[in-house]
Amino acid sequence: MMQRFLNDPDDVVDETVRGFVKAHGAQVRLHPSNPRVVVSVDTPRAGRVGVVTGGGSGHEPAFLGYVGRGVVDAVAVGEIFSSPTANSFADAIRAADGGAGVAVLFGNYAGDTMNVKLATRMVAKEGIAVATVIANDDVSSAPLDERDRRRGVAGEILMWKIGGAKAATGATLEEVQAAAQKAIDACRSGGVGLAPCTLPAVGQPNFTIAPGTMEVGIGHHGEPGMRIEPLRAANDIADDMLRIVMVEHDLPPGASVAVLLSGLGATPVNELYVLYDRIESGLAERGLRVHRALVGNYFTSLDMVGVTLTVMALDAELTALLDMDCAAPAFGGW
Amino acid sequence: MMQRFLNDPDDVVDETVRGFVKAHGAQVRLHPSNPRVVVSVDTPRAGRVGVVTGGGSGHEPAFLGYVGRGVVDAVAVGEIFSSPTANSFADAIRAADGGAGVAVLFGNYAGDTMNVKLATRMVAKEGIAVATVIANDDVSSAPLDERDRRRGVAGEILMWKIGGAKAATGATLEEVQAAAQKAIDACRSGGVGLAPCTLPAVGQPNFTIAPGTMEVGIGHHGEPGMRIEPLRAANDIADDMLRIVMVEHDLPPGASVAVLLSGLGATPVNELYVLYDRIESGLAERGLRVHRALVGNYFTSLDMVGVTLTVMALDAELTALLDMDCAAPAFGGW
Amino acid sequence: MALANRDLGAVVAELAAVIVAHKAWLSELDGRIGDGDHGANMAKGFARAADRVAGQDLTLGAALAILSDVLMGEIGGSMGPLYGVMFDDMAQALEGRDVIDIAAVDAMLKAALAGVQAMGNARVGDKTMIDTLAPAVAAFATHRDKGAEEALARMVAAAETGRDSTIGLVARLGRASRLGERSRGMLDAGAVSCCLILTALAGSLTKRLD
Amino acid sequence: MALANRDLGAVVAELAAVIVAHKAWLSELDGRIGDGDHGANMAKGFARAADRVAGQDLTLGAALAILSDVLMGEIGGSMGPLYGVMFDDMAQALEGRDVIDIAAVDAMLKAALAGVQAMGNARVGDKTMIDTLAPAVAAFATHRDKGAEEALARMVAAAETGRDSTIGLVARLGRASRLGERSRGMLDAGAVSCCLILTALAGSLTKRLD
Numbered sequence A, B: 001m002m003q004r005f006l007n008d009p010d011d012v013v014d015e016t017v018r019g020f021v022k023a024h025g026a027q028v029r030l031h032p033s034n035p036r037v038v039v040s041v042d043t044p045r046a047g048r049v050g051v052v053t054g055g056g057s058g059h060e061p062a063f064l065g066y067v068g069r070g071v072v073d074a075v076a077v078g079e080i081f082s083s084p085t086a087n088s089f090a091d092a093i094r095a096a097d098g099g100a101g102v103a104v105l106f107g108n109y110a111g112d113t114m115n116v117k118l119a120t121r122m123v124a125k126e127g128i129a130v131a132t133v134i135a136n137d138d139v140s141s142a143p144l145d146e147r148d149r150r151r152g153v154a155g156e157i158l159m160w161k162i163g164g165a166k167a168a169t170g171a172t173l174e175e176v177q178a179a180a181q182k183a184i185d186a187c188r189s190g191g192v193g194l195a196p197c198t199l200p201a202v203g204q205p206n207f208t209i210a211p212g213t214m215e216v217g218i219g220h221h222g223e224p225g226m227r228i229e230p231l232r233a234a235n236d237i238a239d240d241m242l243r244i245v246m247v248e249h250d251l252p253p254g255a256s257v258a259v260l261l262s263g264l265g266a267t268p269v270n271e272l273y274v275l276y277d278r279i280e281s282g283l284a285e286r287g288l289r290v291h292r293a294l295v296g297n298y299f300t301s302l303d304m305v306g307v308t309l310t311v312m313a314l315d316a317e318l319t320a321l322l323d324m325d326c327a328a329p330a331f332g333g334w
Numbered sequence C, D: 001m002a003l004a005n006r007d008l009g010a011v012v013a014e015l016a017a018v019i020v021a022h023k024a025w026l027s028e029l030d031g032r033i034g035d036g037d038h039g040a041n042m043a044k045g046f047a048r049a050a051d052r053v054a055g056q057d058l059t060l061g062a063a064l065a066i067l068s069d070v071l072m073g074e075i076g077g078s079m080g081p082l083y084g085v086m087f088d089d090m091a092q093a094l095e096g097r098d099v100i101d102i103a104a105v106d107a108m109l110k111a112a113l114a115g116v117q118a119m120g121n122a123r124v125g126d127k128t129m130i131d132t133l134a135p136a137v138a139a140f141a142t143h144r145d146k147g148a149e150e151a152l153a154r155m156v157a158a159a160e161t162g163r164d165s166t167i168g169l170v171a172r173l174g175r176a177s178r179l180g181e182r183s184r185g186m187l188d189a190g191a192v193s194c195c196l197i198l199t200a201l202a203g204s205l206t207k208r209l210d
């Protein structure tokens, strides 16, 4: 028995999108003809590069929560844990196009890659230039020398922020693409799962994490991680996650980073802070300074118990773009 | 076996507060001598009324997340689900005092009431004027004619917002108190629980919700609600909650409301929007307009699966104060 | 009865020892109809107070004031303020007294009851520590003419009867009141801790009379 | 073989009927090593396409183009683009043809394979629908001289062998690849649906030849 707030599981995505647009009507609107596309009220901006993303549902507030001023212009919404259609990506691209081209910044999943490829083909006929960046920040999903096989996880949020900020400066499509690529290249992420998630249409956990154990390196849909091991104390987990994401970061003492610690849906908020307490100490021990920290449910996986840690290495350009003003439902703001 | 991110359960509150202050150091700081008091970096403001709250931990981002510019000046932090000490309330009051008195806006729980009473006695000797408002927005916790027995739940957030905004206008202590009182009087809240929460130190659920059932009217610590009934579809639950909070609201068609729909910790974010979709439709059917909606994990109960719905009736004054600019970690903002 | 009011800090240590010894039991009782932290709350506060009075030459009032400070300052929840005020008011009732005589104990007990009632607004029958405290205080006053030892013994007996009366009561205050009828049939944790305190206090005083 | 290329919309309806009939089976297979939605994804897309072609006088190419549109436009995940491109490229291979002859079928099948490979970059042995499609297309080409009926039968036989070969394979692409060695021993859902489609297509064409 699922203890969840659901109607017909087949309707959950439409209902989520509808409720989201109702709640955040000051910032976003539904595409007039495609109920699986959400568009910023500021979009399109003539002469500016549009920023688009999209992905499966069940990760709320990702992806649609990052639509807003100075972040993402339009988002394509898929079924739960399933890529949006090519049509939806194409409609999002069309909605975001202000005549200067559109950067599609998405995660490295086969379905998304193929649907973006198709969508790009569709809008090319209409003369819309598209550049893509494929996020691959999840270090546990493949070794470094096969980085193009790594999946995209919460680092995507920082990629969108940087890409959106660059677009807001009036940069060209190539410049926006380069900034977003630089952003995701500067990100390393790793997740830990303590309890699995249940897809509404399935009604039972779609993988297993035995009580007393945890899955280190878990993916955002429950993809198996690097290892299953006995559940340890929060501080040990924090240390381990930090090691996993820092191993490929070669940062001199005094360098700045941005940190994103996201709950996966059913993790109590206070425990995110328990972990963050230790993570920031670990960064300080490495001589690093946290320029900005985001702690909360930023990129979830339905009701999974777990977290994703993302550390982004900052230089002057990324810092300036990261700090640029923006507004989107998932970033809150009054 | 608890699948949770914890160290020694006795340390969870200190670790949470420490992590919180590290993550949000641009907005808040720890009290220099009391590690259970968090203070806004803007506080105290000379000649302005201070706003203080406090309560047990386990409700993050409440209470400490509402410390910030134009909301709460200082917060006293208690053990999990247990009132802060009188000393902590007194230190929060002292920290918030800018010479114009301090409004302590808190929830109707015996421990909080007594500790605020004691704290008020302590600071009175130092010449600090204190006015209190006790939130009692939870309609399920007592009948209307025993309103002073009703507990305070998520409506407290709107009370803090209104009280903080009023203080920011330079209002007197009496005016701030009156505005906060008016705010909470305009709020009605009701919760539904689908799965219980587990206190770190206890290690097993501290009450039971049988699978296949739900507790309508549940309190923020699992206090028994109005009735236990079979789990129903999200739309039915939304309709029921709306009925429960609207029954005491007598609003003419065309009136405006603010809506706060908070997850209780382990509720998937998308399901909050599924509920909100229906709730806003229900308000529209009643001819009401949602002036502002907050949907997210605003006031939680550890890892409880459930939600609280708060509807606040707005008039011109409350609308203006609600819309006033503010910034606090729990409200996000870039 | 006429006890020199000095070197009595140990009385607080003796109260603390009893509370700490019953920590698990108090939490278990609170767990049945409350949130299960009464033993932890109490033991933490009393143990800290015992540490602070240790090795000092204190009057009973001064020792109780320290206990009160710790409870009010460091223990949240309901117990901090309720027992905090109780011991503070007891200390105030002893202020300026060089000897602890029957009148002093009577004043002290009456102050304890008044303090807890002013803070918590509980009445007899609400299933709280008041169900122990009120009859105990009354019994001492009634029997004070019979001498300290007898009056203290009567107080303890009344406290025990009061404590046990909570089994048959439905909680009307505090967390247990959420349970309504389901709270009947169990001892109230605060009534039990209050009885432990009064009993230990009586023992400490009686012992010093000998 | 020389089939007039009109009134062939029903072929798509026949493909859809087979897919819908096997919805649960396809999902169950996907559930073992994927996310369990293959049957639902496929049935939704094919059933919608069947609705759209119903009652229309269409060429095979036009009907396949409608199927492709529905899959690309309304079905996300991997199947939308993979089968979407496959049917789109099949339709393009038939463009301008008045009759469906062996050369047309051969061109159509080769286009299907090229389309899926261009979109998904899978190779034989990766445990995907390609393990069905590639040998089936090759078999038809090899045996086209033996006449349509025989060549189609060879194609179906090769598709079945290819489908069954996935049991022994470890998935290197798609969701099942997460499982590594654990994906061995199970049929691949896409290989099964692809075999169903090719078999149904062969049946529809053969039937109309008689």
Ligand SMILES: Nc1ncnc2c1ncn2[C@@H]1O[C@H](COP(=O)(O)OP(=O)(O)O)[C@@H](O)[C@H]1O
Binding pocket: B082, B083, B110, B111, C030, C034, C035, C036, C037, C038, C039, C041, C042, C076, C077, C078, C079, C082, C116, C119, C120, C121, C122, C127, C128, C129, C130, C173, C174, C175, C188, C189, C190, C191
């Ligand atoms: N208003 C009150 N007046 C007197 N005693 C009270 C009152 N409310 C609660 N109590 C006592 O407090 C006890 C519970 O204490 P404790 O468990 O330490 O605090 P909490 O209820 O905050 O967890 C109850 O058993 C009851 O005897």
Ligand SMILES: Nc1ncnc2c1ncn2[C@@H]1O[C@H](COP(=O)(O)OP(=O)(O)O)[C@@H](O)[C@H]1O
Binding pocket: A082, A083, A110, A111, D030, D034, D035, D036, D037, D038, D039, D041, D042, D076, D077, D078, D079, D082, D116, D119, D120, D121, D122, D127, D128, D129, D130, D173, D174, D175, D188, D189, D190, D191
């Ligand atoms: N790159 C690819 N090329 C060809 N076929 C693929 C590829 N990736 C996956 N597949 C096929 O897709 C099937 C799964 O389809 P489906 O379950 O509908 O999509 P999803 O994997 O998005 O849930 C697999 O069984 C496999 O045959």
Ligand SMILES: [Mg+2]
Binding pocket: A081, A082, D035, D037, D077
């Ligand atoms: Mg899928």
Ligand SMILES: [Mg+2]
Binding pocket: B081, B082, C035, C037, C077
């Ligand atoms: Mg307690």
Ligand SMILES: [Mg+2]
Binding pocket: C030, C034, C035, C036, C037, C038, C175
């Ligand atoms: Mg208790």
Ligand SMILES: [Mg+2]
Binding pocket: D030, D034, D035, D036, D037, D038, D175
């Ligand atoms: Mg699948």
